[in-house]
């Protein structure tokens with residue numbers, strides 16, 4: 001079942017079909033096993049990289065695909081429908097890419113973007129710490145200025161693809177003799193993971209996106225050269241929030257992908273499975289669930305299209321559009337997955353069927369890149385601005 | 390009040406109480422605006438005043454107060470003409 005392509009042109013639709021074909025042929029068949037093993041096989045990452053998909057947002061001068069945000073969104077939808085862990089790879093990698101594209105110096109772009117575009121360098125985003133989650137101002141990882149650079153100390157937790165990333169976008173707090181918790185400045189650093197003093201511990205036993213190679217990262221007197229600072233000290237939170245915006249856009253579209261996969265699986269299952277002498281699809285309560293799912297997927301997709309277009313146009317309200325798309329799509333994906341499990345009955349509770357994985361993956365969307373509660377707070381604060389401007 | 394000052398105040402009106410914000414107040418340190426909205430303000434400045442920011446512009450000194458923003462926009466517009 002294909003979404004009705006009313007909202008984009010023929011070129012974009014042709015890209016979407018390519019993304020879909022790749023995701024269904026090369027990613028989806030491995031998703032259940034990757035989930036069971038809690039491991040993303042190197043081959044899958046290599047296949048995604050060989051298609052140039054990790055360079056979706058990189059401009060052509062650095063060897064990227066130069067996709068617009070709508071095409072990037074559709075790529076996230078199709079990867080998300082096939083395997084949320086692979087979509088997560090694209091999410092955190094693209095956050096690093098975006099940060100370098102928006103805030104990087106000419107030298108940083110030249111040094112990092114070609115490798116990121118081809119997937120020779122895998123990027124990840126390291127903000128969360130054991131004691132600092134929703135409130136990013138509480139980060140304790142410290143950056144102390146030294147000759148020629150910075151010394152980094154601290155621990156980051158729950159970092160997707162932290163087990164295998166080559167380059168981290170790390171957020172730290174600048175520590176000086178004068179700094180206090182109230183006036184500390186944030187700094188964003190590009191951190192190669194072959195830096196001495198760095199180590200990582202895999203995190204296992206996750207509820208969802210189990211193959212997304214989460215890790216706890218330890219920085220022990222790591223030296224980061226001055227040329228690896230993104231933007232300037234003090235602009236760290238701005239770098240961070242612009243990376244998070246790409247993360248949210250990616251996750252929002254990924255949520256649409258999960259819900260679309262739930263819809264397709266449910267419609268197919270309901271057509272085949274018979275109870276009370278009829279296919280499930282002929283029972284009105286099941287029809288109602290599938291109808292609600294279909295309307296919900298399309299509604300969320302429209303919000304995502306709006307967010308992508310606003311971002312492409314550089315509209316100041318794109319921040320709000322992205323927040324709304326992510327908030328809504330995460331919630332919608334969770335509800336759609338819940339209904340999909342219900343329609344599958346006991347089979348929905350088994351890992352023989354993908355809906356149980358989709359259900360677990362959908363839940364994580366309400367936590368990553370800003371929890372739903374934090375997003376509700378941010379959206380509420382912007383209502384006044386929208387009404388005023 | 391200059392056009393720039395008025396436009397930026399109009400933008401900030403959605404985020405804080407602009408009536409109690411003086412032209413020299415530190416918008417971010419003063420707690421008027423959460424620094425997470427800095428990106429949004431940069432987007433607004435770029436689209437509203439048709440200027441393009443580059444890496445050298447990312448200095449908090451350029452965006453700290455209404456007066457600083459106005460000076461920065463005026464200089465940037467002169468450079469890009």
Ligand SMILES: Cc1cc2nc3c(=O)[nH]c(=O)nc-3n(C[C@H](O)[C@H](O)[C@H](O)COP(=O)(O)OP(=O)(O)OC[C@H]3O[C@@H](n4cnc5c(N)ncnc54)[C@H](O)[C@@H]3O)c2cc1C
Nearest residue numbers: 125126127128133134158159160364367368369371373374
């Ligand atoms: C699968 C997965 C992948 C992740 N990947 C990454 C990654 O790649 N990089 C990275 O940096 N981090 C990553 N994270 C961490 C994630 O970003 C954080 O878990 C998230 O920001 C929430 O922080 P927390 O878990 O500390 O929860 P807390 O901040 O402790 O929140 C706990 C609960 O309190 C609520 N809450 C908190 N503050 C408020 C408030 N002001 N008002 C109302 N309710 C509130 C929250 O919504 C939540 O329900 C990942 C997490 C998961 C689960």
